[in-house]
Structure formats: structure tokens, C-alpha cells
Amino acid sequence: METHNLTYVSEFHLLGFSDDPELQPILFGLFLSMCLVTVVGNLLIILAVSSDSHLHTPMYFFLSNLSIVDICFATTMMPKMIADILNHKRVISYVSCLTQMSFFIIFGCMDDKLLTVMAYDRFVAICHPLRYKVIMNPHLCVLLIFLCVFISLLDSLTYNVIALEFPCFKDVEIGNFFCHPTQLLNLSCSDALIKTLVTYFVGAILGFFPILGILCSYYKIVSSILKISSLGGRYKAFSTCTSHLSVVCLFYGNGIGVYLGSAVSYNPSQSMVASLIHILVTPMLNPFIYSLRNRDISNTLKGLHSWRV
Template sequence: FFFFKRCPSKIKLKNLTSVSEFHLLALSEDPDLQPILFGLLLSMYLVGVLGNLLIILAVSSDSHLHTPMYFFLSNLSLADICFISTTVPKMLMNIQTHSRAISYVGCLTQMSIFIIFGCMDDMLLTVMAYDRFVAICHPLQYSVIMNPRLCGFLVLVSVLFSLLESQLHNLIVLHFAYFKDVEIFNFFCEASQVLNLSCSDTFTKNAIMYFVGAISGFLPLSGIFYSYYKIVSSVLRIPSSSGKYKAFSTCGSHLAVVCLFYGTAVGVYLASTVSQSPRKIAVFSLMYAVVVPMLNPFIYSLRNREINNALWRVHSRTV
């Protein structure tokens, strides 16, 4: 009665046990565009996976890169591979089979894995900001503070926090036993979209989303802001301009990835609140879920001489 009271009487309620599948949003209904979309998505996926694999290979094979910064970078690349693999293969399969359906179990699984590795990216970026803070503000104590045990502990905490958030989303979705529709207005099973299909009052859903968003987004972002506040304060006290440039250059790649990651995430949120077009929201989500993991290895390798040298040494040994 609780769920029936909060749903319009004209909507046919679907019990959770009877819902066998959801329908995802297609990026385009034009059949002439399907081969182009397939080729574009496949190219982006392969570039993203290969680029991140090269970062992992360079860090693992070169002893010069066995430092905390590159240890976190290799974990970020691994998370990006899993993050992009959560959505793109299903999109490619849907384009090939001309189907938009995803099973209920598959939807819940995709949502869980997406949250795990999305949160992993979030947490690892925060850990990398702390690493840069220690390197710039406490350079003489860097090797003591950022010891292998602490680095492993920080990655373990990131994994456990991501698993906890994923299970929290699952428990929230499972709590709502009725759905008013099976149409998901995105190309993957996003948690907020699935929650919007649940038959409950708007205040409850908004309260849940804001609470979870504060835990998963606000706290890590606060850590990043605090780390860079201390970094900027420390760098401004350096007398020489060359010293300031050198200190800031060590943070450039990380700062660019942070801006890209959170900028696209904010774009998805603004698009969902301002625009009423589901496809525009899906395009912003595509930037967040596919383009950002693809660009991360390029951002870290283009101006990083150590990564470039390591990749060149790997290439020379292979030849």
C-alpha cells in the first residue's frame, strides 16, 4: 500500500520480481548512423584500453617509475580500463543486434561495476593530490611519509570505499520494489536513472541522491581542494620563478585530469537539470564515461618525459 499510494493510479506497477529487463536509450535511431557510431565507439574504446595498458606496462617494466606517483597512476589506468569496459561493449553489442534491452540482473551488475570504478577514479585522484601535496610541501620527508605500506593502504581504502558505495546503491535500488517504467534515458544503467524509475516520492529520491553524492563526490573533492590550497600556498613562498614553474609542472597533468573528470561530471548534472532532451544528457554522459578514460593516458604521457622515455625503452627492447 505504501508504494501504491505514492504512484499515480494510471501507471501499471511492475513488481521487482516480474521485471525481466530494462530498455536503454539509443544514441541515434537513424539506421545510417549506426555503422558510424559503431566504428567511432570501437575506436575510442580500443584507444582508451591500449593507452592505459601502455601506461601500466611502462610503469611496471621501468624501475625508474617505481615511485608512489606512478604507482597510483598505474592503478588509475587499471580503473579506467575497467570503467570504460563497463559501458562500451554493451553499447557495441546493442548497435550490432539492433536491441536496446538489458536484463534486470545485467542492469544491476552494470550499475554496480560502473559505480565501483567511477568511485575508484575519484578516490585515486584524491590520493594522487595528497601525494603531490607531500612531494611539494614536505619534500625532505617524502620518501618516509609515502612509503610502500602507506601507498598500498591508500589504494586498499579506495577499493573498499568504492565497494561500499556500490553496495549502498544496490541496497537503495533493491529497497524500492516497484517501478513505473522500464525505459532508462541513458545508454547505460546509471544509478540516478534507475532510481528515478522507482515508484516513490520525489523528496525521498532526492534526499538519497544528495546524501550519496555528498559522500562520493564532496568529500574527495574537498580533499583535492585542500591539497591544492596547501600546494599553492607553499609554491608562492618559493623565491625563484623557475622553482615555482618546476613545482607547478609536477601537478599539471594531475590537475588537468581532475578538471576533465569533475568538469564532465558537473556537465552531466547540469544537463540533467537544465535540458529536457535525454539524448543531450546521454552525450554528456558519453564524455564522462568514455572520453575521459580515453584521454587520461594522453594527458599523462604528452608532457611527461619519464613516461615517454619508459615507453621508448619498452619499444626498443621489443624491437
């Protein structure tokens, strides 16, 4: 395989979902509709939280930030893919590729960290209810958001340093519909040891530590719920976690089941489907999960609808 230097290669070629001209209008309409539903659904969550003073709590503060990140996550990747389908082009410049990769890592990592922070919030609410307002004060909530942003930027910077430090690639063909960080790293001419270290470092930040934090939080939550004598009290305590737990299962279930499966036997189609689920399907379903399984959110949305009518 011929090696190209970025001094002469200024763009990458992306792999699309299909080359069939008859499928292009269908894919365009499908992805555009999903993108619009994602944006509108998460905007409604943000509007509901900001308009109802009863929802001005740490749990809904983190939820509104999660919705903002989901909107940014989807709109960073999808418009380019939709435009490529419309224009029948799958080319992206080197600078645009690095920019797209950076935003993918930042918002993906923030999504990951916010789910961990929300698990900690539920742990404090159920295990230390009398001290909840003292512990989860506004200063701590803002600090946790800034910590999520800082870790996400650090994660993105790590990938960018590797990409800029070794401006040499084995190929210009990226087997996805966007500049996937792992695939771009594999295409670079950097040392195999460096690639391995970066992969494990990012994997620990994105996967191991957040999952460990969520599991520890829910272990404590379940232990506290089991100590409640009444069945109604147990149900009421656990019902405050169902929406978050559903989103966590959707987010990590897809990541572990599909991404690890494609890593064992790499297949471009599987990789693109996995990426699409992470970038668009999961953020699109999150508002439905929180609105259907959360009575406060659903009641506020109904109130907004009746007020407009």
C-alpha cells in the same frame, strides 16, 4: 504511468544514440575504436610504470591503479552498447542492469577517490619533500587504495539496497545507453525522501568531499610554490602537478558543467553525451595527458618502442 512489479518485468529497455540504420555502422566503428584506444593507451601506462624501476614511486603507483580503473570503467559499459548497435537490440535483464550499475558506481567512485589521493601525494611531495618517502611509504599507499575500494563498494551497496528493497518501478524505459544509477533510482517506487537522502549521500561521497580534498591540497601546494624564490624552482615544482591537474579539470569540469546542466533541464541526449564523456572520453584522454605532459612516462614509452624495434 503504469507501475510494473519486477516479479513480472525481468528486463529494461535502453535508449540508443540513434535509430537511423545508416548511422549504426558509423557509431559501431567510432565507439569500438575509442574503446580500443582507451584500453591500449591505459595498458601502455601500466606497462611503462611496471617495466621502469625509476617509476616505482607512489605517484606512478597511483597512476597505474588509475589506468586499471579506467580500463575497467570503459569495458564494463561500452561492450554492451557496441553489441546493442551490432545486434540492433537495446534490452538488458534486471540482474544485468543491477550488475552494470554496480560496476559503474564502483569504478566511477574509485576514479574519483584516486584523483583525490594523487592530489594528496603531490601535496606531500611539494610541501614536505624531505619527509616524502617516510610519509608516502608502501604501507600507506596500499592502505589508501584499499580505502578507495571500500568507499566505492559502500557507495555501490547503498544503491543496490535501495534497488532491491523496493523491487517496483514506474517504467522499464531507461533514458540512457546503460543502467544509469540516478535514472534507475528515479524510476523506482521508493519514497521520495529516501531518494533524496541517497542522492545527497552519494553526491557528498562522489563530489563534495573529493573536490574539497583536492582544493585543500592544491591550496597548500600553491602556497608552498609561491614561497620558492627562483622562477625555475617554481616551474619545476608545479610541473609535477600539471598532468594530474589537467585530468582533474577534465573529470570534474565535465561532471559539473554537463551533468548539472542536464539536471536543471533534463534531456536524454545531453545525459547520454555526458555519460559517454565520463565513461569513455575521459579515460581515453588520460593516457595522452600523462604521456605528453610527463617526461618520465614519455621517455619510458619511447624506450619500450625502441627496444621492440
